[in-house]
Amino acid sequence: MIYDEELETMPREALEALQLKRLQNTVERVYNLVPFYKNKFDEISVKPEDIKTLDDLKRLPFTLKEDLRDNYPFGLFTIPLEQVVRLHASSGTTGKPTVVGYSKRDIELWSNLMARSFAAAGVTRGDIIQNAYGYGLFTGGLGAHYGGEKLGATVIPISGGNTQKQIMIMQDFGSTVFTATPSYALYLAESAHDMCVTQDKIKLKVGILGAEPWTEEMREAIEEKLGIDAIDIYGLSEIMGPGVAIECKEAKHGLHIWEDAFIPEIVDPDTGEVLKDGEEGELVITTITKDALPLIRYRTHDITHIIKEPCICGRTHKRIARIKGRSDDMLIIRGVNIFPSQIESLLIDIEGIEPHYQLIVDRVNNLDVLEVKVEVSEKVFSDEIRKLQSLQKKIEKDIKDLYGINVKVTLSEPKSLTRFEGKAKRVIDKRKM
Amino acid sequence: MKRIRQISVFIENRPGRLLEVLNLLGSSSINIKALSLADSSDFGIARLIVKGTDEAVALLKSNNFTLSVTNTIACVVEDKPGSLAQILKLLADNEINIEYMYGFTSPIENKAVMILKVSDIDKAQKLLSDNKIEMLSQEEMREI
Structure with a gap:
């Protein structure tokens, strides 16, 4: 199901015009409101008005995780803290975490994108989402939670771990959707098998799995053991959280990145040079609708490529291929x-x-x-x-x-x-x- | 004071690692008088009393082993039922904790030797000698 027909199937030309308008607006805002960006732009003599086309994006400097650390905790926020309604955090490269903030509008936007993602995976109103992403500073739990509620589904905020209880609830509440890391989904599938909980005892139909790299082989194993569609979802807290990109149920091939909110680029991790669609490199994302913490050309360090062919599902938003790995030494352990x-x-x-x-x-x-x-x-x-x-x-x-x-x-x-x-x-x- | 210097060597749990320690000492003709192993799931500690402690320490250190030298007591125990219990009771009654101990039979006729690491070595030593428990000095240990 397409949640937002108008935006998700918008013709490329109109979508790109929307992106440009939003990008210009974001660039102007960060330049005027965040000294960090003003300094960086001034250093290379770029002014917000220099951004005349989407292609001009590559003139802007990258933003790194280290920049968030150097401006810890709230230095990159564009709005005063009293307008920030939520804070999350993820691992920093050293002792201090990376802090992200959300305005009321950001939460609304995130919920919408997450609801859109759920819908792309085949989730509808009436579904029961067993949300096994961790609740807390990690964006996974609350991000999926708000999106599920926005869609009108029933959300069980069970959070991660406690596998036997997960399996009991899954049977008793009749959960139809399971959100977790793929490795946990596989672990749960095998625990269910050990507990003699067969597929006919559960109503699960789809797993929305992400927060760590996985493979097609894992997908097959999860789908077979649980009798579900296993859908790959992508997100990172700096950019928003879960729901930045997701596979559609129709193709299950590449993750649609919501381009009305994010502009993806693929760059050479060593030189920073922008690569063509289809070439493998590091994913760089610019947020164009975020309020509290817009990020310009954020280096995700995730390795992927862009699939440019139109998708059979009708969505016009570009797809990124399944994440292949990292261009830095970050490890992802159980999400x-x-x-x-x-x-x-x-x-x-x-x-x-x-x-x-x-x-x-x-x-x-x-x-x-x-x-x-x-x-x-x-x-x-x-x-x-x-x-x-x-x-x-x-x-x-x-x-x-x-x-x-x-x-x-x-x-x-x-x-x-x-x-x-x-x-x-x-x-x-x-x-x- | 009769104290025995014991070398404790950190040993990873992997096949042949203890053998490497023993080979090293053997190749330098350092005789091992007593040996005990303590282990956890992934590492162990070899406790050794040798003839030529300083030489052994230098040798092991130069081969990158982590070690420490600990003062212990060597008690001579009659080889008959209840004699060790008597020593332990003395220590317990005086609230001296035994951190670990190990024994070996000695060439001294009808005697065994127990190596003890205690919480308060001075107090333990005084207590044992007051109670006529025989202890060995480093030199005596070398000779047996």
């Missing part, structure tokens, strides 16, 4: 974003721990597990097992408290962690994508 540098800054604060560490990511029973190997120095070494174990527990707890992720800490002998040309290999990702 939680984590940078090795975050772990490093935490370890440095622990007396006696060498700043030599290694992160080993693996997928065990369809769930991501992160092992943090740290080298034991003589300063922390004790000849009593329990003291070393409490050190392990302390690091595990610190990581859990700060980044909300369960890890297993393993103590290693000094100089045992592999080093390459003086630079340690920090991450070993054993997950097969």
Whole structure:
């Protein structure tokens, strides 16, 4: 079903005219309201009035996650805090999170785009959405929640985890839609199987899955085990949250990015040069309807390409291919974003721990597990097992408290962690994508 | 004071790692008088009493092992029922905690030797000698 016929099927020419108007408006606003943007534009002598066509977008400087950090927490907001009705946060590259703010209008807009996304996945009024995205600072839970309500569906705000309860609720409430990370969907499918909950005992028809990279093989496995359509959804908190792009049920091939709100570009991750449609590179997004935190040419670090062919569903908005990976070292563990540098800054604060560490990511029973190997120095070494174990527990707890992720800490002998040309290999990702 | 210096070596749980420690000591003709292993699921601690502690420490350190040297007590225990219990009772009654201990039979006739790491070594030592419990010095340990 198409939620907003007029906007979603708008002829390209009209859509691009709308984009230009909104882009000009956004650029003018950030230039006048945010010193960060004014300085950056002035540095390269670009004025808002220089943006005469969509092609002129590439004259503007990129915005990086580090810029959000440098202006932590609210420095890039265009509106005073009393007009901000919601704050979310995601992992920063170091200890401090990346903060995003929403005006009342932003929440309305997000709800609309998310409702549109649900509809594209085949969800309608009358559906029961079991929302297993985490509620909290993470945008997933509330983003999907508001969109589901906007659409007129029934939302169960169950949040993540607690698999047995998820399966019980799924049967008893007759959930028809499940929103989660794909790895959790697969885990839930297998747990249901172990609990002898067969497909005829549940009414699930569609899974809206995202927040981590996945594969066609995973899609097939989830669809077969749960008897559903598994739909890929994309979003990131800096840009808005879930609902930036989604696959349509008709094609299940590429994710429509809502171009009346976002302008996508694909750039060479090394040179920043804009690539042609179809060429693979890093996705860069400019928001053109956001109030509180508009972002100009934000580097997502997600690797994809644009599918330019028109879609069979009738929507005119461009599609991005399934995300292939990252152009930086960010890890996505069970939907939680984590940078090795975050772990490093935490370890440095622990007396006696060498700043030599290694992160080993693996997928065990369809769930991501992160092992943090740290080298034991003589300063922390004790000849009593329990003291070393409490050190392990302390690091595990610190990581859990700060980044909300369960890890297993393993103590290693000094100089045992592999080093390459003086630079340690920090991450070993054993997950097969 | 009769104290025994024990070397504790951090060892990752992987096949052959302890062997590497032993080979290293063996190749330098350092004799191991007593050895105990403590382990958790992913690492272990080898506790060693050797003939030539300083030499062993230098050797292990130069091979990147993490280690510490701990003072322990070596008690000589009669090889008969109840004799160790008597020592433990003494310590318990005086609220001295045993962090760990391990034993080995010694060439001394009808005697075993227990290595003890206690919460208060001075207090424990005084208590044991007041109660006529025989303890070994580092030199005596070397000779047995």
